Amino acid sequence: MTDPRDRAKDIAIDYQTIFEQIPGLYLILSTDFIILAQNDAHLRATNTTRSQTIGRLLFEVFPDNPNDSAADGLSHLRRSLPAVLKTRRPNELPVLKYDIQRPLDKGGGYETRYWRVVNTPVLDTDGYVSLIINQAEDITELAELRIRLGITADP
Secondary structure, eight states, rough: OOOOHHHHHOOOOOOOHHHHHHHEEEEEEOTTEEEEEOOHHHHHHHTTOOHHTTSSBHHHHSSTTTTOOOOOEEEEEHHHHHHHHHHOOOOOOEEEEEEEEOOGGGGOSSEOOHHHHHHHEOOOSSEEEEEEEEEEOOOOHHHHHHHHTTTOOOO
16 A cells, blocks of 8 residues: 555645635735736736736735825835845734725726735745745725724724
């Protein structure tokens, strides 16, 4: 009888396919905040395509809503990502109101979204940050319910 550990060594793992199909919302960023990879769930949640995002600066792809003078999601990201580079530790942002662009075929403009975001460093063999994993969770329904109920503490 074959030891399952021996069999596991023979199975080629397609990490790109796993990343693209994992159910959470993920981006892989370079240390200068260029989007290198985006999984399918993130594409769906943000109404984007890889051709619109890969190779572009995160801040250009996901700008603040220009119609919302109180929008501050971008400024939170601009503080979090350098902190990850400096500390080499994950950085969890406060709940963000960060609107996303609606496709033109769906009326254009922006739609309100609330997110939980964690930026996590990927360290190289010398312990320096080589990549950043940006993990987002769309908590819009929960945040809007809390607003309607008058609950002010973060979800």
